[in-house]
Amino acid sequence: MQKLTNVGENLVNDIASRYGLSHGAVTHMLVAVNNGGGSMAQFNCPELGGSGQWMRGGMTMVGDMFNNGLKTTVDNLCNELANILSNNQIFPVIPAGTPGSNQWWPSNLGNPFSSGAQNNIRYAVFPNRLAVELNGQVSVYDTLDHNIGGVSQQQGNNTSLTFNSQWGTINVSSLPLITGQPLPVVAKTNFADVAAPAMNNMPTNNNLSNNSLNNNNGLNSSANNSSSQQQSTNGNLDNNYSANTNGINNDNNSHNKQPIDQKDQKSITQTLDIIEKLAQLHEMGALTDDEYNTKKSDLLSRI
Template identity: 65%
Template sequence: MLVAVSDGGGSMAQFNCPELGGSGQWMRGGMTMVGDMFNHGLKSTVDRLCSELSDLLAGEPVFTAESEDSRRQSQWWPVDLGTPLSTGSQNKIRYALFTGRLAVDVDGDVTVYDTLDHRIGGVSQQQGGNTSLTFTSQYGTVALSSLPVVSGTGEKPAPSTN
């Protein structure tokens, strides 16, 4: 429940806790919904618990910041790219999207691509034997192989025939 209240900024929570009747929602100021709709005692318990947790979160840090060593271990892309706008992974492929760059890790082999003027907003991966990635931008679907390689060993795009 502490994580749910923290995720809600200390003023709301959405939770699924069997000990508290299953799914429910809480909002500071009196809105409390629990799975057992007419159990006013349970609503009161959830409200008191969430209010106390909210006060606890406001008074002192409960969660510690991630250590520098931990951040370095989880950061598989080149450090000069900075903090990604988004990251994702599936099977043995990971990607990290940056302004103007896209880092892709396939089985530990990292390649950085230039995203040109694409504003990438979606990612999909071909299932089965083919592990190709495609992205969605303001221009539609973009194949990873169509982006210029900045560094790494990824596939270079096929030469243009224009």
């Protein structure tokens, strides 16, 4: 458990009481916001829907994608924690070179030319060395002949770390470990699959067209039968029968049209909601441009 100052403990207890959360859940979110520099947080908190991400300014993702109430709770909580961190000494001051401090890497490495943090993992890049801290444990890797130009972490995952060099994208776990424990090797998650169940259950235009065609066929058959009967009746009966038939057909059209319109409107609303979620995933970097455009085109084709 992350140590807090007396001020930090009091603030966490107050927030936990007001939000109906446990002390551990609030502390977890506090650490996540702190690791994100007070402007973002990536977390995995069961009390708040599992894995999620928050960015100051209103962009919030939770495990339950369509739970707007939970999104609002996470957004309010993270904003409050960010304000607390900027105005109070929440964590004890830790000497430089000690895990958990702002200068957490071994002092003999000097000053990094690049550093950052996401979730419970932090990294610092030095000449020929890469230092990584995961849950307070520091590991140092040999970067060999790689000229690191950027480090990234897979969205929604706490331990996947890759970097870009002149040789392309390299996973940290492929580098020689000098000191510490290696990072766990995890499978990559494709967040485009999150929307797949909803997409599979959505009615398509083809289904709607088939329903419309079937209904029209029923009306046409009724009209044909009426036409046969009209030929065997006199003029007055023809007029009466035609008037009655028109009334029946109008009722049938009104009866059949309503479910189709409701289903069509519902499918369009579902499609637009999913596109909005995919756009958020794309902005976060969880989806590539190709993945996003492909999914978006497929969804729009169903409207």
